[in-house]
Amino acid sequence: MDLFDSGTVRSLSVPNRAVFRPVRTRFVDDGRPTEELAAHLGARAAGGAGLVVGPAEMLVHPSASGPAFVDAYDDGTVSALTSVVDAVHDHDTKIVGQLTHTGAESRGDWEMQPQLAPSASPSDAAYEMPKTMTRDDIDEVLSGFGDAAANLDAAGFDGVELAAGPFSVLRQFLSPRYNARDDEYGGDWPARARFVNEAIDAVAGRIDGPVGLHLSLAELEYGGYGFDDVPAILDALAGFDYLSCTVGSHATYNQTHAGISAEAPELRDPIATTADAVDVPVIGRLPFTSVDDADALFDAGAEFVSFTRQLLADAETLAKADAGERPNRCIQCNQKCLEAVYGHAHGGHVECVVNPRTGRESELPALSALDDAALPQQVLVVGGGAAGLRFAAVAAERGHDVTLREASDSLGGQLGLAAQGPLAPFARASEDLAAAARDAGVTVELASLVNADSVAPSWDAVVVATGATRPETGDRFDGEVVNAFDVLEGAEVGEDVLLFDENRWVVTAQTGLELLGRGASLEMVSSDHYPAFRTEQPNLPGFVAALQAQGAAFTGNHTVDSVAEDGTVTLRNTLTGEGASREPDTVVVVGRRQADESLYLELDEQRDDVYRVGDAVSPRKLDRAYYDGELLARRL
Known part of the structure; x- marks a missing residue:
């Protein structure tokens, strides 16, 4: 099996076996997806994904609420959802919408309703004590699953997926940690699975396309179910057309979305167990799935491979892999993809440290689609850190003649110091930046110290990327x-x-x-x-x-x-x-640190065509170095 082979889910034909599964983007306005969300998902379809599953975590009932969620239960969202579908279909990619009710793992105060859950068992990641769902509550939420599915069908989605992973009342019904009921919805596995099966039936009765289930294979919480419980859980579930594998709960997302500080759980064996237990296609994933992981997931029994953070790092990863080209790699930092969403930082929407376009797809065209520079220039870049390298590579790709001079004997700047111990994945950034500059034809001169007197007037532009000095103590x-x-x-x-x-x-x-x-x-x-x-x-x-x-x-x-x-x-x-x-x-x-700005200030007194980027402006996080360098190269 090959990643670029076509696949089938029930009657749905998918052009390849690569799935983009987005994080919650927060591109939502009053419960409706925005143009930015359509552009974000469309960019991954354009980059080669055969199937997009999203938008993520669309709600089926107002008792689960919040400004980051799409209100799929509201038929007023259909028009905006149609725009999302069209953005994906424009690239011959299929799209399945994901539905959820967050239960005990979010909040109800956005709509001023109580938080509904299987039992009054609060999540460690939320502050509200949930209300135990009555039979009327259960019927109303199940009806919401059906109504929301009908709205997705009306918007043109090719199928619907039910979330039983983090942020999911479906998983909570399965869980001994969250479900302490003693009625027909609690007790043994068939009883715990009853609500999930009824939700699947409610959705299947309202749409023509396949119904998928996105299931946590272990909660990783004290008192929750574990990997060993998967066969019994799957034996009790029925009616789904594919199974997508995930892990954890909202309370354990530092493990489920492990970055640089925690070891991620091993998923290949649980995926193999899952694939053996079901007779439908399985979508598998690893914590940081790369194209190189596809064969291992296929060997474990998966028929499709799910990507998230790697396609945030480079939306064209799959197209590049198919063409034998090198993508920019995810560095596992979680600074923008997750912190921007769950931590409400950086403007509160999804971004990526190593890809300034992520989250800005509606305003920034893909680098591969940039026009050549109208007036190619001879440009000197001083400094071979992240900002200087990013500028140099993008500017050279646009047709500028770029020379980069670095005072040390290696490229990467402070990435070399940072990329050790738990931050070792940062070495990928340095390697990818250097490779991109080399492939773009940048002339690199190492051990080349630059001062103002050595900058010849023949340069059309000078970009100072000298970084920052070490803290004075x-x-x-x-x-x-x-x-x-x-x-x-x-x-x-x-x-x-x-x-x-x-x-x-x-x-x-x-x-x-x-x-x-x-x-x-x-x-x-x-x-x-x-x-x-x-x-x-x-x-x-x-x-x-x-x-x-x-x-x-x-x-x-x-x-x-x-x-x-x-x-x-x-x-x-x-x-x-x-x-x-x-x-x-x-x-x-x-x-x-302090900005190393002396060269820039001196050159700025002598010439008009001097710019500075990255820490030479002000020491900030790595994403700003990428952003400064790329944005200047796009404009020059």
Whole structure:
């Protein structure tokens, strides 16, 4: 079986076996999908997906509510949903809409209704105590599944999928953690499966296309069902035309969507068990499914392969793979794909660190569709970090003659330092950026230090991408302190270390784990409640757990007032003002960087055609380096 072979789900013919399964995008306006959502899904269809399953988590009843959800139960959404379907069908790709009721795992206050669930068993990821569903509630929600399915059918969807994964009352009915009922909907597996089967029947009776089931193979929660329960669960379920495999619940999404801080669950064996237990096509996925994983999933019994984050990183991954080209790879950071949605950061909609177009498909054309530059220029780029490389590759693809000069003997800038320990996947970004520049024909000159006097006037444009300087720590304290960036490069420390977190992001956790890995006794001091507090929510629990498991002590709501010449540290509680002292062997400070802007400022005084991008403007996260570099290259 090959990823690019056609496939069939009941009577639905699918052009290939690659499935795009989007995250919840938050491209919703008053319960209706927006043009941005249509463009987002359409871009993955244009990039080669044979089947799109989405929009994700469309609601069947107003007792599950929230600003991020499409209200599929409302027939007023049909027109907007038709636009989504058309955007996918325009590329001969099929689309199946996913329906859910979030039960105990979200909230009811958006529509000011109680949260309905199998039992009054709240999710650890939500704050409301749910209402145990009465028989009338069950009938009303089942009716909602049917009505919502009819709306999707009217909009032109090729099929409907029922979500029994995270954010799903269907999974909660199956779960011993959430379902404590003693009526016909609780007890043994057939009774727990009754509601799911009735929902499948309600949908099947209202549409002509296939009905799929998206099932968590294990909840990964204390008291929930596990992988060993899958055969019994599947034996009790009936009526679905395909089965899509996922894992976990909303409360365990740091594992189900594991990034750089936690190890993802192994799914190939559970998928094999699932495939053996059903006689319908299985859609399989791994935590970060790549094209290279397809054969392993086929060997496990899957007939289709589900992609999410890799197609956010590069919407044209599948088309490139079919043509033997290299895609830009997902780096597992969870900074924009999940944090932007679930953490409500970055404007609150889906994006991607390594792909500035993700979430901006309606305003930015695909790079492969960009026009050549109207006036090709000779461009000098100073700095071979993420911003400089991204600019150079895109500008060269548009026809500019680009030379990149890097002061060090390697490309990637601070990615080289970042890509170690738990952040090792960041090395993919450096490799892909360098490969893209090379393939675009950029002239790269390493060990080439640039100053203002060495920039010849013959250049049509100069792009300064000199990054940021390391945090200054030495002048602030009388005693000796060690910069965290030096620790990551191997600087020696004593056995007893106090780490002062002024950075508040993932580098703090990375440094702490490096110190613990050396055997140091570690106290982490932060003005927040705990260190690395601004790390993305999908990653933060895993880092906190790893630090504590290895013995790190957290001192929250404190700052370091002084480090004396003898090494004595004076702490101050930022809430009460009370003081305390410590006598560690070494003080490590995780500070904040400053823009390395001197070259730009000097050149800006001399010429009009100079630009700066990335950290040379202001030190920010990696996504801004990609964005700055690409946006300038698109305009130049």
